[in-house]
Amino acid sequence: MCGIFGYIGIKDNASEIILKGLKGLEYRGYDSWGIAVKINDKISVEKHVGKIGDAKVNLPKSTIGIGHTRWATHGGVTMENAHPHLDCTGEISVLHNGIIENYREIKDELIKKGHKFKSETDTEVMPHLLEEYLKKGKNFTESMRLAFNHCKGLSAFVAINTKSHQIVAAKNGSPLILGIGENEFFIASDASGILPYTRNLIFIKDNEMISLDKNLKLFTLPDGKEIKPKIEVITWNVESSSKENFKHFMLKEINEQPKVIRNIAENYEDQILELAKIIKKSRGTFFIGCGTAYYASLAGMYLFSKIAKKHVNTAPASEFNYLEDFLTKESLIIALSQSGETIDVVEPLSRAKRKGAKIVSIVNALGSTVYRMGDFKLLLGAGPEKAVASTKAYIAKLSILFMLANLIDNNNFKSVKNILLKTADQIEKIVTDGFENKYKNLIKFLSKKENVYIIGRGISYGTALEGALKLKEISYIHAEGLAGGELKHGPLALIEKNSPCIVLAPDDDTYDAIISNAMEIKARGGYIIGISSKKSDVFDEFIEVKETGCSIISQVIPMQLLSYYLALEKNLDPDKPRNLAKSVTVK
Numbered sequence: 001m002c003g004i005f006g007y008i009g010i011k012d013n014a015s016e017i018i019l020k021g022l023k024g025l026e027y028r029g030y031d032s033w034g035i036a037v038k039i040n041d042k043i044s045v046e047k048h049v050g051k052i053g054d055a056k057v058n059l060p061k062s063t064i065g066i067g068h069t070r071w072a073t074h075g076g077v078t079m080e081n082a083h084p085h086l087d088c089t090g091e092i093s094v095l096h097n098g099i100i101e102n103y104r105e106i107k108d109e110l111i112k113k114g115h116k117f118k119s120e121t122d123t124e125v126m127p128h129l130l131e132e133y134l135k136k137g138k139n140f141t142e143s144m145r146l147a148f149n150h151c152k153g154l155s156a157f158v159a160i161n162t163k164s165h166q167i168v169a170a171k172n173g174s175p176l177i178l179g180i181g182e183n184e185f186f187i188a189s190d191a192s193g194i195l196p197y198t199r200n201l202i203f204i205k206d207n208e209m210i211s212l213d214k215n216l217k218l219f220t221l222p223d224g225k226e227i228k229p230k231i232e233v234i235t236w237n238v239e240s241s242s243k244e245n246f247k248h249f250m251l252k253e254i255n256e257q258p259k260v261i262r263n264i265a266e267n268y269e270d271q272i273l274e275l276a277k278i279i280k281k282s283r284g285t286f287f288i289g290c291g292t293a294y295y296a297s298l299a300g301m302y303l304f305s306k307i308a309k310k311h312v313n314t315a316p317a318s319e320f321n322y323l324e325d326f327l328t329k330e331s332l333i334i335a336l337s338q339s340g341e342t343i344d345v346v347e348p349l350s351r352a353k354r355k356g357a358k359i360v361s362i363v364n365a366l367g368s369t370v371y372r373m374g375d376f377k378l379l380l381g382a383g384p385e386k387a388v389a390s391t392k393a394y395i396a397k398l399s400i401l402f403m404l405a406n407l408i409d410n411n412n413f414k415s416v417k418n419i420l421l422k423t424a425d426q427i428e429k430i431v432t433d434g435f436e437n438k439y440k441n442l443i444k445f446l447s448k449k450e451n452v453y454i455i456g457r458g459i460s461y462g463t464a465l466e467g468a469l470k471l472k473e474i475s476y477i478h479a480e481g482l483a484g485g486e487l488k489h490g491p492l493a494l495i496e497k498n499s500p501c502i503v504l505a506p507d508d509d510t511y512d513a514i515i516s517n518a519m520e521i522k523a524r525g526g527y528i529i530g531i532s533s534k535k536s537d538v539f540d541e542f543i544e545v546k547e548t549g550c551s552i553i554s555q556v557i558p559m560q561l562l563s564y565y566l567a568l569e570k571n572l573d574p575d576k577p578r579n580l581a582k583s584v585t586v587k
């Protein structure tokens with residue numbers, strides 16, 4: 001979370017270079033943004049609350065600066081809390097991605113020493129700490145080392161100092177990538193904004209620090225030992241994405257899902273067979289991911305049990321730290337992630353790696369941290385996912401897991417491919433068949449509701465959770481995904497007249513039981529929306545999804561579309577829901 005972009009070099013339009021870089025990083029946070037540049041011996045800062053959109057910057061010319069898009073952690077969404085932050089002299093400016101866990105005590109110490117604070121952020125302690133170390137006669141690089149070592153928590157900091165005309169950066173958490181151009185350096189949270197300028201990159205590792213002036217120096221932390229930088233020449237391109245004729249990225253990405261499935265069906269056989277061999281050899285396979293990616297891994301657990309007849313474990317990646325005690329060298333961790341930067345995934349992977357476990361990364365973003373951590377790497381191939389809510393990356397994960405579960409059990413690739421291709425056709429029909437018009441009344445009805453319940457059993461359980469997540473994040477309607485059998489163990493108490501309940505009823509071994517659960521809800525006045533290939537009398541509203549042999553993939557589509565159209569009905573921005581960010585790099 002939070003996007004970082006910095007520039008030092010010979011061009012004098014640093015603020016414009018930074019603004020352009022920040023526009024590509026807005027997916028990391030869009031609460032506020034700001035840029036700081038050096039003007040003579042002081043720093044000039046421009047800050048704005050809200051999304052960057054097609055903003056312009058009004059700072060004077062400069063050859064050095066840093067910029068930030070914020071996802072608020074400490075302190076509300078205000079101008080004062082927007083980064084970059086300054087020290088008391090106005091000669092040091094800092095931006096930050098992460099959390100300084102002991103900021104309160106550092107701030108109290110600094111206040112006692114006379115430092116004046118302007119924001120409620122944890123970040124603001126950093127420029128004042130740097131100021132303190134400079135006062136003690138340390139140089140700027142050494143000041144950063146000492147200040148960084150003073151802070152607890154996972155963070156990436158980038159700071160400029162007018163006196164030394166220098167950028168320093170240090171990290172032990174969020175990503176930082178350095179681009180090396182001709183007489184210029186770029187530093188950013190991801191490679192996309194740097195690649196138009198240079199293909200020579202350094203992926204700064206955790207517990208490393210860099211100093212940039214005319215030269216580049218790399219150090220280890222906490223000791224400050226200088227090391228030789230390893231420059232990687234990047235050959236891949238960052239795919240760009242536009243809305244084309246769609247009103248929003250989310251709708252475009254929902255529409256791209258058939259193409260994503262077809263790509264996997266047609267091109268992934270060899271890679272998936274290779275992965276199947278790795279899984280067969282492992283003693284203990286764990287699928288981990290967060291949010292939507294976790295629901296995909298949950299679906300994977302059911303697919304493996306049902307199709308591959310193999311038990312795999314799954315856990316939200318943010319919980320995996322507490323479940324890792326039994327990992328061994330034979331364990332296999334399969335991490336699912338769209339961005340490949342989610343800290344809650346990166347952290348348990350680092351610990352598992354230290355224990356010698358093998359890592360498989362199944363990610364969408366080439367070159368991302370999780371991608372690079374994998375002993376075996378598999379790309380989702382879904383193309384850039386710009387909307388904050390994940391749609392096509394989820395479908396890609398499910399398609400891969402479905403193929404994998406099948407290819408572990410037998411090598412009948414042809415039948416798996418046919419099922420996936422049929423499913424892609426089926427989804428194409430749903431997305432191009434006037435969903436909004438067909439379900440106009442349902443969308444109106446749901447838009448007035450505060451709560452929605454979604455039930456599924458077996459393989460559809462994960463889909464119920466994912467459907468609820470989509471509704472929550474895009475339409476701001478409280479939605480609860482439940483295993484159908486769990487209703488009567490408590491949540492049924494919430495059902496009253498016209499409580500909407502979406503029932504996932506694929507034509508499989510869960511059908512009869514889930515219909516019985518729907519009856520139990522209806523008997524208490526609930527309004528039943530059935531997503532199924534088979535009509536039932538219990539449904540007040542029927543959304544038909546034809547059976548293709550892989551209902552787990554197609555049944556989520558109506559819920560993606562419902563969430564999207566509900567957002568429009570409620571006048572919300574489906575691409576950038578409040579409080580969220582596309583890449584979650586804080587714990």
Ligand code: F6R
Nearest residue numbers: 291292293337338339342389390
């Ligand atoms: C929901 C959503 C999130 C992400 C989660 C993990 O629509 O997008 O729940 O799935 O933050 O992100 P990645 O997949 O980038 O690790």
